[in-house]
Structures are given as structure tokens and as C-alpha cells.
Amino acid sequence: MPALSMKAARRWPGLAEVLAGEGRAWLFVAKTLLALYLAAWLAMWLRLEQPATAMITVGIVMHPHSGMVLAKSFYRALGTLCGSAFGLALMCVFPQQRELFLLSLSVWVALCAGGATLYRNFMSYGFVLAGYTAAIVALPAINDPLGVFDSALMRVSEVMLGLVVAGVVSDVLFPERLRPLLRQRAREHFAHFIDFVRGSTGGSIPRAEMEQAHLRFVRAAVELENLRASVIFEDPEVRARSTRMRLLNQHNMAAATSFQSLHHTINRLQREGRTAEVDALIALYRPLGAALATAPGDLHEPAVLAPRLRACARQLPAREAELRAGLAPGRAQLAFDTGATLLRRFLDELCAYVEVELALRGRVQRGGVERVHFRRGNDATGAAVAVLRTFLTMTVLSAFWIASGWPFGASAMLLATIFSGLLAAAPNPLTSAFVTLLGFAGGILAALHVAYGLLPGSSGFVMLVAASLPFLAIGPWLNAHAEFGGMGGGFSIGIVYILALKDPMVYDLAHALNDAIAQLAGVALAAASFVFVPRVTGSGWQRRRQVRRLRGQVVLAATAPLQGLPWRFESVSRDLFHQVIVHTRPGSRRSRELLAWALAVQESGRALIELRQQLRASTASPEVRAAVDRAVQAVAQLYHRPDAGRRQQAEDAVRAAIDACAGTPTLRPRLYQLLGALRDDESPLAAWTSAGEPADAP
Numbered sequence: 001m002p003a004l005s006m007k008a009a010r011r012w013p014g015l016a017e018v019l020a021g022e023g024r025a026w027l028f029v030a031k032t033l034l035a036l037y038l039a040a041w042l043a044m045w046l047r048l049e050q051p052a053t054a055m056i057t058v059g060i061v062m063h064p065h066s067g068m069v070l071a072k073s074f075y076r077a078l079g080t081l082c083g084s085a086f087g088l089a090l091m092c093v094f095p096q097q098r099e100l101f102l103l104s105l106s107v108w109v110a111l112c113a114g115g116a117t118l119y120r121n122f123m124s125y126g127f128v129l130a131g132y133t134a135a136i137v138a139l140p141a142i143n144d145p146l147g148v149f150d151s152a153l154m155r156v157s158e159v160m161l162g163l164v165v166a167g168v169v170s171d172v173l174f175p176e177r178l179r180p181l182l183r184q185r186a187r188e189h190f191a192h193f194i195d196f197v198r199g200s201t202g203g204s205i206p207r208a209e210m211e212q213a214h215l216r217f218v219r220a221a222v223e224l225e226n227l228r229a230s231v232i233f234e235d236p237e238v239r240a241r242s243t244r245m246r247l248l249n250q251h252n253m254a255a256a257t258s259f260q261s262l263h264h265t266i267n268r269l270q271r272e273g274r275t276a277e278v279d280a281l282i283a284l285y286r287p288l289g290a291a292l293a294t295a296p297g298d299l300h301e302p303a304v305l306a307p308r309l310r311a312c313a314r315q316l317p318a319r320e321a322e323l324r325a326g327l328a329p330g331r332a333q334l335a336f337d338t339g340a341t342l343l344r345r346f347l348d349e350l351c352a353y354v355e356v357e358l359a360l361r362g363r364v365q366r367g368g369v370e371r372v373h374f375r376r377g378n379d380a381t382g383a384a385v386a387v388l389r390t391f392l393t394m395t396v397l398s399a400f401w402i403a404s405g406w407p408f409g410a411s412a413m414l415l416a417t418i419f420s421g422l423l424a425a426a427p428n429p430l431t432s433a434f435v436t437l438l439g440f441a442g443g444i445l446a447a448l449h450v451a452y453g454l455l456p457g458s459s460g461f462v463m464l465v466a467a468s469l470p471f472l473a474i475g476p477w478l479n480a481h482a483e484f485g486g487m488g489g490g491f492s493i494g495i496v497y498i499l500a501l502k503d504p505m506v507y508d509l510a511h512a513l514n515d516a517i518a519q520l521a522g523v524a525l526a527a528a529s530f531v532f533v534p535r536v537t538g539s540g541w542q543r544r545r546q547v548r549r550l551r552g553q554v555v556l557a558a559t560a561p562l563q564g565l566p567w568r569f570e571s572v573s574r575d576l577f578h579q580v581i582v583h584t585r586p587g588s589r590r591s592r593e594l595l596a597w598a599l600a601v602q603e604s605g606r607a608l609i610e611l612r613q614q615l616r617a618s619t620a621s622p623e624v625r626a627a628v629d630r631a632v633q634a635v636a637q638l639y640h641r642p643d644a645g646r647r648q649q650a651e652d653a654v655r656a657a658i659d660a661c662a663g664t665p666t667l668r669p670r671l672y673q674l675l676g677a678l679r680d681d682e683s684p685l686a687a688w689t690s691a692g693e694p695a696d697a698p
Contacts, residue, residue, distance in 0.1 A: 057162025083133025128421035201289030415522030433527030439487035443494025
């Protein structure tokens, strides 16, 4: 049989891939079901009030990768403790003022939904849990304020039990680690970057190819940071290497920026017909290609590449002086100095990148390293819109509950709380809401069939498992397939909530139907809120705002304190760009515009930071410092609000600074790079560029 399977795999590789994927999916289903029933059994054995809460916790945090489960569990535990404490405090402050109680709860849930939008990855789960845990602690006790402490203690116990069970099952039973995936992605990105650099040493790179390379580099940087943030929960060795992994990502981002700036400079000179300078820079660049051209088995081996790159860096100054002497003094040598400065910077950063990669591949980590952080470009305005939307949803539902005296209003409030937070962080909330609502309705129907068609004739926990297992398996199977993920989550929550497993079971069909209607109403209202207060993520308004924020990184580069600024600039600008580009159709006009702005921001922002650092370390006169400061501020004003007048002012200020720095040659190459970036005919600033360069241009 194995031989037959191997033969079939060779004949139909697509079929083999599908079967392998289904195998992983069913393994995930089996682990999830085991965790669900184990949590239910332990909750009944411990005499907890609502085993369904522990089961829902398992259903939400389970993930095919054990590191994801541990990360979700960590933030979920924090959110649960915070939410329970707030729910307890809220009931103590407003024990008999239902209106103020519900208003305060609506504000809390809205703030938590905003936090779920503002932060990404599994931190958003913590905010979602903080919101709805306060609701599940306080709402059931709204008519019994004296029982709120017992309610809080029960809910925390049930949630923590679910977290522990999910973590243990995922980590012990056929665990699928994230660490190999992180290692694979990091090495793939290292290999792609080295190959791209190796293949570019022969000359210029077309703008379109550079844009696509930048897009790949940005996606890789964000993906590696996201994986690192999750893997540290499952692997102590990765936690020990976490600082170096951050440093590796930062060195790669810095090297990518210098690489792009260098080729932009060569491309501009080539388009201007400056053949002598282009030939000299390519000749200076060529030894780097020779250093990277190793034996086929060592092309991506950092232990081989690191000494060759350092040797290349040591030989660079002598070769630079030789090539510079062959150029005419003045403008030609200044253009060459600009490219040579960028090449030196790129080579230093590439060496650092390769050496950190080499250190990470070692068995033992020795010595300390610089602590850096990947900063996020969080969208406070989008979070504020999510806060407003959720507050209106909860307020409308609270007012209806109070006015109507609806006995099942607490159920509707609870489900609206859960899905307001979950949908707020969804990339396409309207579609996700509709799919989730369908899954939730399907889960309710399945739960009613199990509870009132199969369970009444059964006895004992084994019979309970036999009756409910085929239906409970549907949710995890849908979750294991990305195209059905939202429906699977809704199905799992719906079936567990209505099934309401207890010991002993309580069968009340009228109560179950009313509860189901209330829960559907809560989910539907949470979904309808996105119609009246539309989402921000992916909208044209957000795209325009994010582009302005992306340009604002140049202002940050010109004005922020220099301590830690290079790392902050590299990560925030990439994260902002990634937030926008993921909601833009690849290859579209908008996508090209965003890529063009991203490249311009990276080049100009990094040039401003380098210029400010060089100015701080130099012994330039006050007049030179004033001229350079005027140029820096003029470029910042241009990116803050670009137009023809500000572009001309920036160009004039940079030219004046180049003239003023005649006696300070270390500053002139960076100023000349800024001038080239301002006059680049392929840059988005080209729309405001004057018709030609003056004959007396530096």
C-alpha cells in the first residue's frame, strides 16, 4: 500500500498534495475534538457551572500550530483576567442602576473592540476577550448583584480550564511546531535576497523590477516578525534567540533600503546619459558580485559568504580612490561619491546581515547584541471608528432590552459583544459577518437536533460523545480550511452555546429556542453595524490616510530624535506600506502608485537620517549647519504636503546646502542623493518637477 501511494503521488502530484492537506486537517479535527470533550469532562468533574464556556474557549484558541495556540492562550488569559476584574468592578459600582451599568459596559466593550482593531496578531484576541469576559461575568448577575463574585470566579475558572486543555493537547499530541516554519521562511528570504543582490551587480535594475522586489522584501519582513512573535511562546530556544532574530530583520530592512537607493542613483545617472559615472560605479560594484559568486553548494551559506564580504569591504576604499581619479573633478566626482557612499553603507549592512544569520545558525549564542524592536504603524483613527460602531451597537441593544424587558436580552448582548470584537479585526467584516452568521445558524440547528433528538435517549458521557461528535467535528473541519474559516468559527460557537452541556443536562426546548433567537439577533446586529458605520480597513479613505502617514515618515526622519530612529523608520514605514498594499489589487494603477511612494519615502527618509547623523558627528561651521537644516526641513515640508512650490523650495534649499558644504565633503554625497531623489523622473514627485536641470547644477 505505501508503494502504491508513492506511485500515485508521482503520477498525480496534485492529488497527493490534496490528500496530505486533508490528513493535516483531520489531525487538527481529532485534536480539537479531544480537547473539547476533555474540557467538558473536567468541567463537569470539577462541578463548574457552564462547561460550555470551557468548550468555547477551546474552539476559539485551537490552531494547527501549537505556537499559535500558546500565543492565543497567553493573550486570552490576560484578556480574561482584565475583563473579569472590570465586570466585577462594574457590578460593584452600579449594582442597582441598570442604565448606567449597561452604558459603562458598552463603553468598555467598544474600547476593547478598538484595541482589537488597533493591534494585530494575537494581541487582538486579548482585547476581544477583555470585552466579552466582562459581559459573561456581569450580565448573568445583573439581577443578582450579590452573586457577581461567584460568577466571575466560575467564568475565570472555566476559561482557564479551556486554555490549559487546549495548550496541553496541542503541545503534546502530534504537535506541529512553528519553529521549523520560521527557520524555513528566514532561510528562504535570506537566499532570495542574496540571489537578488548577486544578479544585480551587472548594472541598473528597471523600476518595475525594483518595485516588485521592494514588495517582496516588505512582505517577508512583516511575515518574519509575525512568526517570531508567535514562536517565542512555544520554544525556549527561539526566546533566547529572539533579540538576534529582530536584529536580523532590521539589518535586512536597512540593507534593502541602501540597495534600492544605490540602484536608484545608478538608474538616474544612466537616464541622464552620464556614462562615465555609471561605468565607474558598476566597476566599483562588480567585486561584490564576485564575492557572492561561490561554489553552487555555498551560494547561501553565511559561513562562506561572511569572510568574502568582509574582504570585499576592506578592498573597497582603494578601488574607490582609483576609479574616482579617472573622473572629471566637480559634478562627475560628486555623483560617483554619492554612489560609492551608498555602496559602502550597503556592503556594511549586508555584512552585518550575513553575520547575524551565521550567528543564528550556530548551536550556541554567544555575547550580547543590540536590542531593537519592530515598530508598528497602528491606525488610531480606524480604531476610533471601531469604538464608535461597537458603542452604537451595544447602546441600541441595551436600550431595546431596557425598553422591552426582553428576558433573553443578556444572550443577545453577550453574542453582540463577542462578534463585535471578532469582526472588528476582520479584513473584510461584512463578508465575514455574513459567513459567520450562516455558520452560527447551522450550529444552532445542529445543536437542537443533538440536544432534543439524540441526547434524551442516551446515558453517560460516552453516549454524549457518540451523539454529538459527528456534529461537533464540522466546526473544526471548516476551521482547518481557510476558505471556510469564518463559517467554522460561527458553527462551533453556535453548537456549543445551544447544546449547553451540563451534568445533569437540562432539556427546555422553549428556553433553547428563545436563547437561539436572541443569540442570532445579537450576531445579526453586530453584522448590521458595519452597514451603518462602514469599515475603515481597505477603504479608499484609509488608503489616502495611510499614504499621508507613509509620507509622514520622512517628516519623522527629519525631526525625531536620532536615538533609535533608523530602526524605527525602517519598520514603521514598511508596516504602514504593508497595511495598505494588502488591500490593493496587484498590478493595478493604485498598487504602482503606492509602490512608487514607498520607494521614494525609503530613499529620502533614510538619506535624511544619514545626513543628520553625519552632521551631528561633523565639525561643520554654524553657517553650514544652518544650510543643511534648511534643506532637511524643506524636504520634510515637501513630503508633508507635496506641491510644485514646495518641491522647488526643497530643490533650491538642497542646492544651497551643497554649495555651502564645499569645505565639508562628507555631507555633500548625501545632499546630492536627496537632490537626485527630488528630480527623479520615475518618482511620484516627478509630477511637480520643473522641465530641466539648470546648466550650473552641482
